[in-house]
Amino acid sequence: MILVTTDKEAVDGAWVKDYVFVDWGELFRARHSEAFPDLETPAISVGLGALGLEYILQNGGAGYFPVRVVKSLIENQSLLTVNNTPNLQRPAYMVYASAARDLLSL
Numbered sequence: 001m002i003l004v005t006t007d008k009e010a011v012d013g014a015w016v017k018d019y020v021f022v023d024w025g026e027l028f029r030a031r032h033s034e035a036f037p038d039l040e041t042p043a044i045s046v047g048l049g050a051l052g053l054e055y056i057l058q059n060g061g062a063g064y065f066p067v068r069v070v071k072s073l074i075e076n077q078s079l080l081t082v083n084n085t086p087n088l089q090r091p092a093y094m095v096y097a098s099a100a101r102d103l104l105s106l
Contacts, residue, residue, distance in 0.1 A: 001028070001088040004070050004079040005062035015082050018061035021045040022052035028090055032064070035086045064088060 001024065005015050021042040023029065044061075046052040052063050053070070062082060073079040 001064045001090060002067055002070070003062060003064050003082040003085040004056075004074065005082050006056060006060045006079060007062070008080060010062055010082065011080050012083050015062035015085075019044075020052050020056055020061045020063040022049050022063050022065070023047045024049065024064070024090055028064075028088060031088045035088065066090070 003015065005011060005018070007014070007018065010018065016039065019039075019042045021032075021044070023045065044055065046055065049065060049069065053065060055061065056063055057073075057078065070079050074081060
């Protein structure tokens with residue numbers, strides 16, 4: 001997860017005023033709190049990444065998003081990465097059948 005912004009002036013630190021908190025789950029919230037212990041509650045919080053990204057693209061602002069989601073927007077300069085901010089990790093889980101015969105019962 002990287003912090004991106006629509007504001008060229010926010011790239012070097014003025015991102016907090018237009019920050020949109022996207023709730024990516026319990027572990028993300030914990031890591032976010034550790035990284036920004038003094039950050040006041042943002043005016044806008046959303047529980048769905050796509051909604052947060054759409055809001056930022058239409059209204060301006062900053063938020064944390066997965067690199068794969070914002071890569072093309074960074075490349076076309078619709079979004080800019082914010083300097084000197086931590087990348088926050090999220091766990092990935094995989095579910096698979098332990099044996100091929102388990103697939104037949106689905």
